[in-house]
Every structure is written in C-alpha cells, then in structure tokens.
Amino acid sequence: MVVSHYERSLFGGPGPRVEMSVGGIRRSVVNLGSYNYLGLADHPDVVAAAADALGRYGTGACGSPMLSGMTDLHRELEHALSGFLGRASTMLFTSGYAGAAGVLAGLLRRGDIAVLDSRAHVSLRDGARLSGARAVTFAHNSPEALDGVLSRTGNRRRLVVVEGVYSMDGNLADLPGLLAVAERHGVGMLVDEAHSMLTCGPGGAGVVAHFGVQDRVALVYGTFSKAFAGVGGFVSGGTDTIDYLRCYAGSYGFSCALPPSVVGALIAALRVAAGDDGPRRRLVENAAYFRAGLHRLGLDTGDSTTQVVPILVGADRRLLYERGDALLRAGLFVVPADYPAVPRTSVRFRASVTAGHSRDDLDEALSIIESVWG
Ligand code: PMP
Numbered sequence: 001m002v003v004s005h006y007e008r009s010l011f012g013g014p015g016p017r018v019e020m021s022v023g024g025i026r027r028s029v030v031n032l033g034s035y036n037y038l039g040l041a042d043h044p045d046v047v048a049a050a051a052d053a054l055g056r057y058g059t060g061a062c063g064s065p066m067l068s069g070m071t072d073l074h075r076e077l078e079h080a081l082s083g084f085l086g087r088a089s090t091m092l093f094t095s096g097y098a099g100a101a102g103v104l105a106g107l108l109r110r111g112d113i114a115v116l117d118s119r120a121h122v123s124l125r126d127g128a129r130l131s132g133a134r135a136v137t138f139a140h141n142s143p144e145a146l147d148g149v150l151s152r153t154g155n156r157r158r159l160v161v162v163e164g165v166y167s168m169d170g171n172l173a174d175l176p177g178l179l180a181v182a183e184r185h186g187v188g189m190l191v192d193e194a195h196s197m198l199t200c201g202p203g204g205a206g207v208v209a210h211f212g213v214q215d216r217v218a219l220v221y222g223t224f225s226k227a228f229a230g231v232g233g234f235v236s237g238g239t240d241t242i243d244y245l246r247c248y249a250g251s252y253g254f255s256c257a258l259p260p261s262v263v264g265a266l267i268a269a270l271r272v273a274a275g276d277d278g279p280r281r282r283l284v285e286n287a288a289y290f291r292a293g294l295h296r297l298g299l300d301t302g303d304s305t306t307q308v309v310p311i312l313v314g315a316d317r318r319l320l321y322e323r324g325d326a327l328l329r330a331g332l333f334v335v336p337a338d339y340p341a342v343p344r345t346s347v348r349f350r351a352s353v354t355a356g357h358s359r360d361d362l363d364e365a366l367s368i369i370e371s372v373w374g
Contacts, residue, residue: 005321005336008328010034013041014229016356022328030365032334032351035226037199037307038279039356046229046268053264061257065092066246069257077267081234084274085205086214089242092234093251094258096194096223099233101127102251103190103221104161106244108133112157115149115187117141119169122340124161124192140166143177150185160189164196164207168342168350170287170301170308172196175211188218195308198227198273204280224262228269232258279355283307286362287353293366297373302348310337311349311369320347323372332368 011019011026014034019026040046053073063069074092081090093099104127108114114128118137128135136153139145146160160182162173173191182189193206201209204227208217219241224232235245246252258266273279287307294301300312313320317338324336327349337350353362 037227041229049268050265054261057260065257087236096233097123098251102249105130106249164193170304197222282355
C-alpha cells in the first residue's frame with residue numbers, strides 16, 4: 001500500500017461531484033469513490049431528521065447502550081430495521097467494522113470454526129480471530145468448495161460467513177447454492193449485507209430478500225456507512241441470538257452508543273429508501289451504463305453486476321498508483337484497491353456508482369478513463 005495515494009481530503013459531502021486538492025489546487029472532480037449509493041447523504045428529510053435529533057438530544061450518547069447510551073431513538077431504529085427485514089430483533093453498533101467483528105467474536109469460541117468465503121471482508125476475519133475460533137476459507141462463491149470444508153470439519157461447531165454483494169468485486173453471493181450445502185451439513189449462515197442493504201432486493205431489503213431466503217439465513221448484518229449515508233452497523237436475527245450478542249459482543253457493550261443525531265438520520269434514511277424505488281432503479285441503470293462504457297473501452301470489470309464496479313489492473317501495483325494519480329489530475333476520483341484488500345495478482349480501481357450520478361458525470365468519467373488508459 002502506498003499511503004500518499006490514500007486519505008485524500010474531500011472538501012464537502014460525498015456527492016457525485018466533489019472538490020478535492022489536486023496538485024495543491026482545489027478543483028471539482030467526478031466522485032466515484034464514495035458509498036453514498038442512493039444519494040441520501042444530503043437528502044432534505046435525512047438532514048432535517050439529523051438536525052432535529054441534534055437539537056433535542058445534543059451531540060453524543062455519552063454511554064454504552066448497555067448502561068446509559070440507549071435512547072428511544074435507538075430503539076425506534078432497531079424496531080424499524082426488524083420490521084423492514086422481517087426479523088424478530090436487531091441491535092446497533094457504532095461502526096460497521098465493530099459490528100461485524102463483534103458478532104463473530106461474540107458468537108464463536110475457541111474450538112469453533114468460522115467458515116469464510118475467501119473474499120469476505122477483513123472485519124469478519126478479524127472477528128473470527130478475536131473469538132479464538134479457527135478461520136477457514138473456501139474458494140469464492142463455490143458451493144463445492146464450501147461442501148469440502150464442511151465435510152472435513154464435521155466434528156466442530158461452525159458458522160458460514162458470506163457477503164451479499166462483494167465489496168471489491170460487485171457480484172452477488174450464490175446464496176441458493178451455498179445455503180443448500182450449509183443446510184445439508186446443518187450449519188447456520190451469517191450474510192454481511194454492507195453493500196446490498198437498501199440497494200438490492202425488493203424494497204431494498206438486500207440480497208437475502210432478493211433470493212427469497214429470509215427463513216433460511218439465521219443472521220443478517222449491515223452497515224450504515226454505505227447506502228444509509230451515516231455510520232454504524234447492525235445485526236438482525238432471532239431474539240435469543242440478539243439478546244445473547246448484547247451480552248457477548250464486546251464492541252457493543254463496551255463501546256459508546258451511536259450519537260442520537262446519526263440515529264435520527266438513519267431512521268429517516270430507512271423510511272426514504274424503503275418508500276421509493278426510484279433511486280434504486282437509477283442506481284441499477286447507472287451501474288449498467290458505466291459498466292457497458294468500460295466494456296466498450298475494452299476494460300475488465302470482473303464479475304460485477306452491481307453498483308460496485310472494479311476496473312481490474314492485474315498485478316502491476318505501480319501502474320495502479322500511476323493511473324490513480326493521472327485520473328485525479330484529469331478530474332476523476334476513484335479509489336485504488338491494493339493488497340491486502342484484494343489479491344496481489346488482481347489490484348484494481350473500485351468505482352462506486354451512485355443514483356446521484358448524471359449521465360454527463362458518467363460520460364465524463366469514461367472519457368477521462370479512456371484518455372488515461374490511452
Ligand atoms: N463489511 C463489508 C463487506 C464492508 O465492505 C465494510 C466496509 N467497507 C464493512 C463490513 C465495515 O463497515 P464500516 O465501514 O461501516 O465500518
């Protein structure tokens with residue numbers, strides 16, 4: 001990783017265009033780097049809800065949810081998410097990473113095995129490590145490989161862990177195929193819907209709902225940092241499991257609750273997103289338009305079928321950073337994804353298309369990419 005290519009400052013919110021410092025000069029660039037998938041970060045209802053909660057509750061929760069940090073707003077969001085996903089219970093975390101890691105650390109024990117898709121997010125791997133369980137990976141999205149791992153580990157307590165939409169590839173988990181295998185072995189599944197919640201499935205209820213397998217997936221996990229345009233994470237499931245996790249997920253009980261202003265915004269974001277399919281449709285159309293444009297330029301977008309659109313570069317890391325700089329100088333911000341986020345042999349740009357991008361934005365991005373790829 002080359003640090004100077006990361007931590008670039010945006011002057012302003014994560015809109016489709018943003019001002020950044022490029023070679024010391026502040027200028028407007030097309031932004032394909034933010035996860036503001038539905039454009040909710042500056043939605044008037046969401047901003048008003050944040051301001052209202054800020055005025056009524058002040059800046060911070062100032063306590064763990066177990067002790068003094070839980071407010072009626074936090075409870076309202078938990079209930080709204082449970083209703084939205086058709087689950088009995090939901091708990092909130094202060095970050096998506098903390099939630100994913102906390103859920104695995106809370107559920108698994110030494111001697112257990114976390115059976116992770118090989119492309120599962122680092123927060124899930126870290127949670128497995130924290131739990132003391134063994135982490136075993138299976139080849140990405142392969143029911144046969146999952147079957148192999150589960151057949152070899154039959155004497156252990158196991159949990160299968162996959163993502164709904166893969167964060168660096170933009171493809172969907174093969175939930176029907178993987179669930180059939182997990183069920184045959186009597187093993188439960190956790191689906192990380194970080195990139196799929198609100199963007200995918202009927203009413204935005206995610207990939208689990210897209211495949212209609214709600215009754216077969218024990219736990220659904222999501223973050224608020226992407227389509228929700230806030231921060232935090234949540235897990236939804238049965239009441240016993242969630243109550244257990246409230247006691248055993250250290251990142252829940254031993255960490256401060258989300259600020260009420262964030263929770264107020266999240267309640268509004270859920271209401272807006274669930275109530276209007278328009279932005280979801282625009283997101284799908286924009287992603288397809290952008291992918292088709294990249295294909296016309298002869299570029300490889302891997303397995304992407306969603307708003308997460310990788311532009312594969314290969315093993316040449318220097319080329320990745322050189323092109324990243326050239327893209328920015330030409331007016332396009334798109335993040336480089338290097339090892340360990342992706343395999344060493346498959347570094348890439350990871351473009352995040354949003355509903356807020358206009359065709360002009362996407363055309364401009366494509367013409368900049370064409371000029372840089374030459
Ligand atoms: N899971 C996945 C699949 C992710 O992509 C991310 C963040 N990129 C997380 C969990 C962590 O979420 P957060 O950034 O909200 O902490």
